[in-house]
Amino acid sequence: MLAEAKLKIGDLDGALSNYNSIIKIDTTFAKAYFLRGVSQVSIEEYGNACKDFKRAGELGYFEAYEMIKKYCDKKILNKKKKVKK
Numbered sequence: 001m002l003a004e005a006k007l008k009i010g011d012l013d014g015a016l017s018n019y020n021s022i023i024k025i026d027t028t029f030a031k032a033y034f035l036r037g038v039s040q041v042s043i044e045e046y047g048n049a050c051k052d053f054k055r056a057g058e059l060g061y062f063e064a065y066e067m068i069k070k071y072c073d074k075k076i077l078n079k080k081k082k083v084k085k
Contacts, residue, residue: 007039015039030059037067046071
């Protein structure tokens, strides 16, 4: 998948754009939600990443729940927001 290649080389804008396109075409593609979430974590967009991890998990991509534990706990999100300021 082109989006995965872009993510691996650090082209986060390109990866996000590709994942957005993929999700527009197939709203049930769990891996696309998961990897878009990974991309969003890389740019510190934790709220959006958590929404994508949640959707990926709902669609059966269970690895997403590990990311939710790591990035989406309310205490963790609040701490990250304070650091960003």
